[in-house]
Structure formats: structure tokens, C-alpha cells
Amino acid sequence: MFVAPEIDYLALLPLIVVFAGGLIGCLLEGFLKRQQRVSAQLWLTIGTLVVALVTLIWVARDNQGITAAGAVTVDGPTLMIQGLLLVLSILGVLVMSERLGGTTPDAFTQSGVSVPGSAEEADAVRLGGTTTEIYPLTLLAIGGMMLFPAANDLILMFIALEILSLPLYILSGLARRRRLLSQEAALKYFLLGAFSSAFFLFGAVLLYGYSGSMRLDVIAEAIGTQTGMDGLLIPGILLLATGLLFKVGAVPFHSWTPDVYQGAPTPVTGFMAACTKVAAFGAMLRLFYVGVEAARLDWQPILAVVAAITMVVGAVVSIVQTDIKRILAYSSIAHAGFILTGLLAMEQVGASSTMFYLAAYGFMTVPAFALVALVRSAGSEATHVNQWSGLGKRSPWMAAAFSFLLLAFAGIPLTSGFTGKFAVFAAAIANDYAWLAVIGVLASAVTAYIYFKVIVTLYFGETRTDTVVVTPSALTTFAVVCGVLVTLGLGVAPAPVLDLAANAAQFLR
């Protein structure tokens, strides 16, 4: 006999709002005229995200619990991660809408399916086709991201993983300029992402075989009582970890990151870099802290090695990069290592420092990529470091904002980057991972070299005249200013957010 599960709709309201917004967006694509779509989609998306945030704060917070037949958990970490995702996506969507003086979001192609340089594409450009499908795609991706850390069931986690990934694969391929690079990035992301999903699914199956359930709480219980099945447990955990480590771009599953970051439209890169990382680390926290915590002696050393290698590879390889987007990509790899260091500390401080770092990283990443999109040469983005030479003199505010964000990436005190690094390293040292913190600071020193090399180019380089910085629209300006202010605020007065993260670090089991 089938019994319908009790579903606490109020707890799920933010998710429902976001998915509903995404579906309405799809309908609008079909029914609205071209000229109306741009503003309608933009305001629908922003409105949806704001409403979701409001419901998250006013409704979902008071309805915490495990619901939907144990498949979804709404608890402190879920709410913290979801709230962070919503705020970051608002900024991300604002950046995506940058028109660069034209009438359509300029980073995106009018016709994603066409072959670059083909007659179809020329037609699409001539007709001034709009690129509004990015908005519903983004909303659906955000919905998947919000579901990811809330999933208390491996099947649901897998579904969330796919919901968040598929729109991102498409978005990566929509760059207007350098179409081939973009399509290659999308294909690469899709193929490798499909592999990692398969690993994840295989891991889930092994854990099902071990415990007889996909639910994390049942698996957690089984680890204490089940004996003689360790041959399923540890491979299962590691395969699940593979899927998640791929999403955060940890070594050795990082090789897609630089290519996809470089090929994707820059605003998408910013959104993807910030939000995917937040969602995937949220899911990781739930898997490792709730599901398989009891087996930590088996997986913790392996993950520690992964963290160490990730920091070292991300830092060392970034040195030889000459493309700003690739530099930021390798920096995101190194940052994934730093965040893993915090996650490994376990206990409450591990979760709270991880979430704080995610907030810090997200708020510097979105504006950083937004600024990258503004620097242009002959109509397309100028992402080679040399093309940025001397921008400090000609575009002082842009250069100052980008340099400040680079200081935050480098972890200089009085920026959020420093507070975040301090939080994760302190958590690691207090929990017997001092060696990981030492590797972390050495890697930080290495990454600082490349960040300061960019600052050198910006300020001390010869001025070039062929590179221009486009005056951003009010939307992008708002997003960048917000990001910079949060980056400064989390460096100067981080106490309230640290409190928030600490209070939100209790998992429901």
C-alpha cells in the first residue's frame, strides 16, 4: 500500500518559488514578443530570487525539519547555503544582463544552436534575436543548486546534481564571441560532468547495497552496526566524493575547470564559479557530516591528501597562466583546496568555517568576473594579461576594484579572503591538521605571486590604447559594488556573519 509522504510545503517554499519562476520563464519565452522578453525575463528572474529569499528568511526558517519522506532536510546549513546561493545568484543575474551599450545581454550569442560563422547565425544577428533563454536556464540551475545541499537522500542528491548541471552545460556554450571555444567548453563540461555523475550514481548504488537505503540517516546508522560489508562502504564513499569533488574542481578532477571557465561567457563563469562551489560544498558537508561521519577514519586521510594536492596544483599551475580567466580558474581550484581544509576539520567549526569561506569566495568571484567582462579589445573580451597593461591609469575605479578583489583572493588582512583563510586554517590546526594548514599558507604565498603580477600589470605596466573598459550598466555596477563592499565588510567586521555561520552549523540528523 502506498502512503503519500507528508510534505512540509512551507519549508520547501523557497525551492518551489524558484522552480515555479523558472517554469514561468519558459512559458514567457514562448508567448512574449522578442522586444518584451528582455526586461520581462530579467525582472521575473530577479523578482523570483528576491521572493525566494524573503520566503527563506520569513517562512522556511521557522519550519526546519526533515520532510518529504526523509528525502529533504531543511536545517541551519541548508538555509545558510540556500540564502547564500540566492544572494549570489541575484548578483550573478544582474551581471549576466550587462548589455555593454547594446540592447541584448551582450555576452551571449543570439543563436546557440547555429554553427559559428554560418548563414543561420548571420540571420540571427541581423534579426537581433534575443538571448533570454539564459534566464529560465539560470533559475532552474539555481533550483538544483538549492536542492543539492538539502538532499538527505542520495537519489534526490543525484537529481539535484543533474538539475543544476544541465543548464550550466548549455549556458557554457552560449558565448557570443569565440563560439568554438565556448562550444568546446560546453562539450567538455558535459562529457566530464556525465562521467562524474556516473561515478556519483555508482557510489550511491554501492552505499545502497551496504545499508539497504539511499537515505543518509539510515546509511549513518548502518555504518555503526553493519559489519563485514566494508568492501562496499569505502568505495561507495569515495565514488560519491569523486562526483562532488568534480563539481568543486578539486584535483585530480579539476582538469575541466580552466577550459570551461575560459570558454564560457564570462558572466556565466562568475555565476558558475561562485554558486556551483557553494552548492557542491553544501552537499559535501551534508554527505560527510551527516551520512558517513562514522567512517571518517577511512575517508578523512584520503580527502586530506586531495586537499593538499588541490592547493599545491592550483597554486603552482596558476603561476604560468597568462589569461585572466584561466588565472581565476586555477585560483578557484586552489580555493577549493582551502575550503576542503576547513571541511576536514569536522565538528561544528569545520562546517561554520567552510560556510564562511564559501560566502567570502562567492562575493569576490562574481564581481571579479563581472569586471573581466568589461575589459574589451576590438569588440571582444580582452582576457590576456598583457592586454590589461596600464589600465590603472585609464580606468582607475575598475582597476582599483579588481585589485582589491585580487588582494582578497590573495588573503591580505582586512579583506574577506583573509578572514576566510584564517577560519579554515584555525579549524584545521585546532583539529590536528596543522600540516595541511602549513601547506595551505605556502600555497597562498605562491598564489599571491600571480595576483600581484596582475596588479603589477594593471598599475605599473605600459599604457595600451587598444584595450577599453566599457562603462557598465547600473545593474553590473550595483553587483560589483555589493561584492566589493561585502568583501571589505567580511574583512573588517566579520563577527555577525561568523555568528550566523556558527549558529547555522547544526545539522539535523
Add this chain to the structure above:
Amino acid sequence: MSDMPWLTILLAVPALGALALVLMPRGFARSREFALGVSLVTLAIALFVGLEFIVGNGHVQLQETYSWIPQFGVSFALGVDGIALSMILLSVILVPICLIAAWDDVPSDGTRRQQGYVAWILLLEAMMIGVFAATDVFLFYVFFEAMLVPVYFLIGQYGGPERAAAATKFLLYSLLGGLIMLVAVIGLYVAGPGGSEGFLLENLTGLEIGGVTEKLLFLGFFIAFAIKAPMFPVHTWLPQAATEARPSTAVLLVGVLDKVGTFGMLRYCLQLFPEASKWATPLVLVLAVISIIYGALLAIGQKDMMRLIAFTSISHFGFIVLGIFAMTTISQTGSTLYMVNHGFTTAALFLIAGMLIARRGSRNIADYGGWQRVTPVIAGTLLVAGLSGLALPGLNAFVSEFMVIVGTFQRYPAAAVLGATGVILAALYILLWYQKIATGPKPENLSTTRDMTVREKFVVVPLIGALLVLGFYPKPVIDMLEPAVTITLQHVGVTDPAPATSADGSEG
């Protein structure tokens, strides 16, 4: 009045001045005057703080403690003892002098570039006050690292032709040291009592950590300070940075910022890790003596006068470290006094050298000769500053060098004797330099070169005055330093060796 948070105000004034300069509209042509005004206000507040300070008391005074990031155990805690106050006074006196000296370095065209230069200097001043006044280890670390940013831009944006490389090298050395210290800072918190005020210096003093942990934590701090100080063998960033920087930047860099290294050794290494400090003393003394002799030898061979001054500083920092780790009251008092004296002496040397360079357009010593006849006032002041550098009695450096050597001799005679050779070498490099620059026949085609201008006199007079006053009457400064040194030595738990007479008494 004494309830006012004076130290916070002292720190806030230059910081707000820098912020105001950044926010000012383009075309504001009076940014130099504005910055000078702010730095003079800061100086006045600092002098007032000096009056509030009780000189005979070696403890940390004028304390302010506010909760900042309780989750990390971090407080915004300021306070000064005699050593910290003397360093702060040195900073706030040198900043207006440097601003006047740099008056013509950046054109007064009201561009961002000029506003930026003076704004960075004011921000740096705020950070310097903060780093010396912090009584919370985390806060100290924050200032220690954040200070790199203004210096990086001051060198990299406004320096000589090789400035970008010099700035990057400076930054990477300092950042690496700082990050190693970060691990030690966190480790110290874990080893300490923890809690919401777990980084306060007073809560961390007197911990009994012991063993390998203490040695590792000590090394974490010491490496960072040795790079900053700069000690052999991690000094290599300094000559390049000092050469490429503008003279004013070089003064703040070598005269004040590098003192954070030796200040940190006193305040953090000795006070927090006494056992490990004693354990490391032999090695540190060897490195200090090498720094003294090596720096002096390289200074003798220098052809570039900015590099020459940089190498003399490496030698002088060797003396300071020697006195700190000899751990007698006299040697440490001498070292702290030397920190003040070296600031003024180096400032005078760099700024007067800068005046010569501005006139001749070359840093190369061989391009000069006979300038005594061209610019007698500049040459004369250079001689006075140089004689202070070689520690002529009657000038400031003599007192401190003498105290360091005498104090060191009480415990480590061999180190004192070897170190004293540095004094002889100092005579060599200073006098040779002066001889090559100022003596000889009058150079041709230089008859139009102006001697010291009124603005430059404003720069030089206070500096020469300080050299003379501190040379003839150092007592007020020593009175301020000695009680703090005594307390530091109490933390370490060493007493002065018995005076030679009574120790030798039994032998006859």
C-alpha cells in the same frame, strides 16, 4: 581627558585622512598640503599621548580593548609601553618630514597619481601606529600584513625603473614570512587559553608551552621578523627595494617598517616564547654578527649610494638583533635606543642622498666629486649624518652602539668583539663615500646647481637636531625604554650577569 581612546584616535586620523584623499574629486591640487596637515595633527596627538604616558612605568599603558571578532578570540586592543611609544613617535615624526622631502617628487597637477602617493603614505602611517600599538597578537598580524599593500604600491608605482620587480620581490618575501607567522599565530591561540579574548597578549604571556611546539611557534614568528628586520641570509630583498623606492619611501621602509622585525622579536619572540628564545640564542647571535660584518663589507664595495645606505642598515640591524638576544638590560636598552637612532640617521642619509640624486640625476657615486664646493650645506649635513652613521661620540648612534657592545660583552664577549669590528668598517664605508662625493676638485659645468632650498632645510633641520639631541642627551629616551626592557627580561626570566668586579672578586 585621559579616558579618551587616544591610541585609536591616533590611528584613525591618518587613516581617515587617506580615505578623504581617495574620495576627493580629481583635480584637487592641494593634496600634499592636506596630507602634511593631517600628519602634523597626528604628530600633535602623538605628543599628547607621550605626555599622558608615565615614563618610569615599564608596563603597557593607555590600554584600550574592544571586542572585535569574538568567534576567533580577537580583540581590537591597543596599548603602549616605552618601546612601542618610542617607535610610534619615531614614525609620526618621520612622516611629515618625508612628505616635505617628497614635495616635488610627484607633480602638483592634481592628478590621481599625486593624490595616491600621499594617501598611501598616510595609510602607511596609520598601519605603523597600529602595528606598534597592538596588544592583541591577531591585530598585530593584521597590521603587519596589511602594511605590505601601501609599501608595495609606494615602491611599485612611484619608484625607479626596476620598481615593479623590486616591489614584487619585497612583497613575496614579506608575505611568505607573514604567512608562516600566520600558522604560528593560530598555533599560539590553540596552545593558549582560547576563548573570546584568546589573542590578547597579556593572556598569552607566561604560557608554559614547552618542547617542540614552543620551538616551532618561535620559529614561525622569528622567520617573519628576520625577513622584515632584515637579517642575513633573508635580507636580499632590501637593497633592491630601497634602491628603487623614492628616498621618502625608503626612509619609511628602512627607518620604520624594518623596525617591526626587531620590535616583534622583543615583544613577541622573547615575551611569548622565553625558553625557545634562549634555545635559539646561539644561532641568532651568529647570524647577527654575520649581518653586521657582511652588511658593512658590502656597503664598502657599493657604487650606488642608495644601495650603500641599505647595506649599512643591514649592518646596523645586526647590532640591534645582537643586543636584543644578548639579553642584558644594557644591551637591550641599547638596542631599543638604536632602533630610534637608526630611524633618524637613516632618514637623514636617505633624504640627503636623495637631494644629491635630484641635482645630479644619478645614484652612481662615481658621478660625483667635489660637491663640498658646489653645495656646501648639503655636503656638510651629509657629513654630520654620516658621522652619526659611523657612531661618532656626541652623535646619537654612538650611545646605542656603545650600550649594545658593552651589554653584549657582559654575557657573550666573543660576539661583542666580533660585532665591534663593524664599527671600524662603518668608518670606512661612510668616510670613503663622503670622500668620493664631496672632496676633490670642483666639478665643471655644475655652477648653476642650487644648494639646499628652504623646503629641504625643513627636512634636514629636525633630523640633524634629533641626531644631536639624542647624541648629547639621550636620557629621556633611555628612561622611557629601560623599564619596558626590564619587564621583557623578566618575562624571559634572565637576570643580568653580575658586574665584572664581583664576579672576578673570588679569583682575586
